[in-house]
Amino acid sequence: MKQTISLQVNGDTYQLAVNPWRTLNEVLREDLKLTGTKLGCGTGDCGACTVLVDGKSVSSCLTLAIEVQGKEITTIEGMAPNAEELHPIQESFIQKGAIQCGFCTPGMIMSTAYLLNNNHNPTEQEIRAGLSGNLCRCTGYNKIVDAIQDAAEKLREDK
Amino acid sequence: MSLPKFTYLAPASLEEACGLLDQYQGKIRTKAGGTDLMVRLAQRALKPEYVMGIRNIPELEGISFDPDKGLRIGAMALLSEVADNPVVLERYPMLSRAAKATATVQIRNMGTVMGNICNASPSADNSPTLVAMNASIVAVSSAGERQIPIDEFFLGPGRNALEATEIAKEILVPVPLSRSGVSYQKISPRSKVDIAAVNVGAMVVVDEQGTCQQARICLGAVGPIPLRATSAEEFLLGKVITDEVAEKAGALAGSDASPISDVRASKEYRRLMVIILTKRALLEARHGTGI
Numbered sequence: 001m002k003q004t005i006s007l008q009v010n011g012d013t014y015q016l017a018v019n020p021w022r023t024l025n026e027v028l029r030e031d032l033k034l035t036g037t038k039l040g041c042g043t044g045d046c047g048a049c050t051v052l053v054d055g056k057s058v059s060s061c062l063t064l065a066i067e068v069q070g071k072e073i074t075t076i077e078g079m080a081p082n083a084e085e086l087h088p089i090q091e092s093f094i095q096k097g098a099i100q101c102g103f104c105t106p107g108m109i110m111s112t113a114y115l116l117n118n119n120h121n122p123t124e125q126e127i128r129a130g131l132s133g134n135l136c137r138c139t140g141y142n143k144i145v146d147a148i149q150d151a152a153e154k155l156r157e158d159k
Numbered sequence: 160m161s162l163p164k165f166t167y168l169a170p171a172s173l174e175e176a177c178g179l180l181d182q183y184q185g186k187i188r189t190k191a192g193g194t195d196l197m198v199r200l201a202q203r204a205l206k207p208e209y210v211m212g213i214r215n216i217p218e219l220e221g222i223s224f225d226p227d228k229g230l231r232i233g234a235m236a237l238l239s240e241v242a243d244n245p246v247v248l249e250r251y252p253m254l255s256r257a258a259k260a261t262a263t264v265q266i267r268n269m270g271t272v273m274g275n276i277c278n279a280s281p282s283a284d285n286s287p288t289l290v291a292m293n294a295s296i297v298a299v300s301s302a303g304e305r306q307i308p309i310d311e312f313f314l315g316p317g318r319n320a321l322e323a324t325e326i327a328k329e330i331l332v333p334v335p336l337s338r339s340g341v342s343y344q345k346i347s348p349r350s351k352v353d354i355a356a357v358n359v360g361a362m363v364v365v366d367e368q369g370t371c372q373q374a375r376i377c378l379g380a381v382g383p384i385p386l387r388a389t390s391a392e393e394f395l396l397g398k399v400i401t402d403e404v405a406e407k408a409g410a411l412a413g414s415d416a417s418p419i420s421d422v423r424a425s426k427e428y429r430r431l432m433v434i435i436l437t438k439r440a441l442l443e444a445r446h447g448t449g450i
């Protein structure tokens with residue numbers, strides 16, 4: 001029952017034979033070995049699996065791989081511009097101590113990318129609302145908010 | 160959590176979709192955003208042989224406004240699209256508020272308002288305002304089209320008035336009447352993201368003197384379906400909606416509700432919140448009438 005599909009992930013095109021019931025999360029992690037995208041709850045609640053599909057943040061655990069053919073998928077592996085440099089959001093997370101165990105971090109960064117693409121200068125409240133679909137068991141969120149404010153500032157200066 | 164096996168179908172037109180529903184009756188499930196459906200599949204609460212994705216059907220797209228017919232929300236309009244749509248924000252701001260109060264950013268980028276209604280959860284965020292605003296759902300099958308008033312759409316938890324061979328095409332919301340006001344109020348254990356413990360939608364229409372001519376109040380999460388607070392509605396007719404009148408209407412809504420206790424709240428707390436949220440909703444709706 002496998003179907004051949006073509007997925008565009010981080011600018012690369014992959015031809016894959018997948019069963020229709022496989023989620024984007026499974027295909028990214030198991031078939032493409034892009035394990036930066038995590039699987040937490042599997043039910044849409046935690047945000048650890050967040051990726052961008054055509055620029056919109058979605059839960060890859062609730063997305064069917066066959067339904068995102070022809071769309072541009074961005075995962076945490078696609079954020080850094082090259083092997084030497086990190087994305088400004090990633091740098092801010094490191095500098096502000098917003099990472100402890102790190103399990104939530106890829107999802108947090110993808111949600112931050114979506115937020116900052118749509119709002120260059122978010123208030124603290126807008127940051128907290130924008131990230132409310134991402135759970136963190138370690139940091140208590142304050143340092144994540146600091147990191148996002150820092151990243152927003154850097155990205156504004158880059159423009 | 161992996162999903163059970165199914166065959167995936169992606170019709171490219173409504174006609175094709177209706178044909179598939181006829182052909183596989185009882186074995187097929189319609190999938191919009193999948194944010195409810197995928198979870199139920201993963202839990203093995205449902206095991207359809209066929210899953211029909213409806214995102215390639217152009218007739219289901221879009222949000223539009225017609226000065227005579229009102230608002231049309233296509234079945235595939237995302238929660239985030241309804242929340243941010245300029246016409247919705249301008250003319251139906253409470254529909255935007257309700258869509259924005261639903262779930263998380265990610266889920267709003269995947270799920271639809273129609274899916275929220277079709278899923279028929281008594282606590283669904285988008286039901287109370289749509290009931291208050293007297294919306295209807297257009298259903299299509301190979302036999303033709305029919306319009307279902309939202310008051311007749313919800314049959315019980317998870318059960319709606321669609322036939323197995325029907326697909327819901329769009330939601331229609333009438334043009335807001337002059338001197339009308341609407342409100343949506345929600346309370347949940349967490350400030351964001353969470354399913355409502357109680358939610359209330361209200362619409363009132365008043366005359367030039369501010370006397371109430373029409374009231375529609377819908378209570379969520381306090382019964383098997385989103386419930387009309389009929390005794391509160393009747394009480395309001397012919398009265399100016401003062402703080403005191405809103406308070407009394409709230410108390411009547413409390414007796415219209417039939418809440419249960421669960422993990423989100425006790426029934427006593429729910430009844431109390433119905434009283435308070437109804438009062439708040441009525442006062443905000445009155446304010447919205449501009450009188």
Ligand SMILES: Cc1cc2nc3c(=O)[nH]c(=O)nc-3n(C[C@H](O)[C@H](O)[C@H](O)COP(=O)(O)OP(=O)(O)OC[C@H]3O[C@@H](n4cnc5c(N)ncnc54)[C@H](O)[C@@H]3O)c2cc1C
Nearest residue numbers: 044191192193194195196262270271274275277283284327
């Ligand atoms: C983490 C999480 C948080 C959530 N939080 C909330 C919340 O706060 N408030 C809330 O109200 N809901 C919440 N939900 C539930 C869900 O996201 C919403 O109900 C959503 O609007 C469903 O839309 P969908 O397009 O994803 O529906 P789907 O899952 O695709 O469909 C839902 C049901 O409706 C049927 N259906 C869908 N479209 C049609 C159609 N056009 N014709 C016929 N039948 C159809 C499907 O067969 C299915 O039975 C949450 C879900 C998750 C996973």
Ligand code: FES
Nearest residue numbers: 040041042047061
């Ligand atoms: S793993 Fe997808 S939201 Fe938790």
Ligand code: FES
Nearest residue numbers: 100101136137138
């Ligand atoms: S850093 Fe551990 S879950 Fe967020």
